[in-house]
Amino acid sequence: MEKASRFLANSSTALEQLRGLINQHESTPGVPLPAEREMAETLGVGRREIRRALDVLEEEGRIWRKQGKGTFIGPAAPVEPLALQGLVQQTNLLEIMEARLQLEPGLARLAALRATRENLALMQRMLERINKVSPDDRDLNELWDSAFHRAIAEAAGNRLLLGLFDAIDAVRREPAWQHLRELARTPERVDHYNSHHHTIINAIVQRQPNEAAAAMREHLLSLQNALIQAIHLEDDITL
Template identity: 50%
Template sequence: MAHPDPLPDSSNFALGRLRALLEGGSFDKEQRLPSERVLAAQIGIGRRALRRALEVLEAEGRIWRHQGKGTFLGPRPPEHPSDVEDLSRRTNPLEVMDVRLEIEPALARLAALRASNGDIERLLHLADKTASMSDADGRELWDSALHRAIAEVAGNSLLLAIFDMIDRIRQDATWRLLRERARSGARQQVYVDQHRRVIAAIAQREAHAAEQAMREHLELVRDGLLKVMTSPLPDGKDPQQAIPENTEDQRLHGT
């Protein structure tokens, strides 16, 4: 009886009954099955026996179940991964920077190709705002607004949505402390200059220059982040405590 294949239905009446329903394509062609309580009553068996049969079908990949939702036909759909809280727990700042280095230079290049004069005025205004902020919190807000404005100007709605997802993770409170330290001191002025260089390239419609300027900017941001993460704090605190475990470098194109 130690048969490795769980298919024989001989030992289970409910399983055969369920398979018949599934193959029959019932349920109004919807993917959702009735609730376990209803289904058990329909077949005329107990809920415990029904669940044992459903476990088999789920293991075979014919159905998938989720607490609070129901039981459905077909392969299990992806979990909703856009929750910023969950996601910012699973990823880490270096992953984020690698993806930003992949996305934002392309956005800057597209922005250079499509920016109107009004767009450029708006970017300059945001750059001024960013530079004029005195507190770290204000800098973060306006810096984010500037980078997003560039993404808007690029005119690719899907890339903009991807940027927004990354940006929301970036602004998560967990990493605020880390980024404030990476942004502190003389680095801030360099960032301001780099912002202006990106916008200047966009204003002159030099796509490649804009792409390169953005890449240099983000590489400096990443380098600052790396230094903060790997070097100990002057007062002795351990910076690693704020960083999830997965810190390996994952280049996207370095075949």
């Protein structure tokens, strides 16, 4: 059963669903989450994906765990993503990359100007998590990469822009496009992307907004190019 669930949904999907669950209880922090097995069955994902998603939520401060007691919702829930039902069928990954190129360099610029000490610490922890992941584990790489970018979006200090980021990221992680995302995320490219991450966060830490925006743009252009190559490869395979 768990094996089948993993085939249908990855860790990013589990994370999105758990964020939705937390949003339902944002006014009552301290509410316990169900056991991992129950959450896996309810959300239709594997327990491994649940555990990985919970790791991200704990790092973000959305939940807290107590040995022998369980997992509890933390004091701050993320912004509820904008409702974009049906948009997945009307767009594609290249349009999503265009949207990211318009939004995320600006978020990096604002983060360099506004990031608090807590924001910077969270970004550093996310980066450390990314560095520990095997380049061959594409699911976990994508999970922490997305969490790193979200930490930057949160550090920008604009709730509306954070909501836009969450909406775009939710569409980007559509399971139907997972194969293309995996083709674009080779182990060699993961090392390249991680180098970009260090450049971005260094500019943010040094309070260099223009450099942070430029580094984010360079990073996203590399992702866009890799995605275009993946699409061409996919077309060649299906011919």
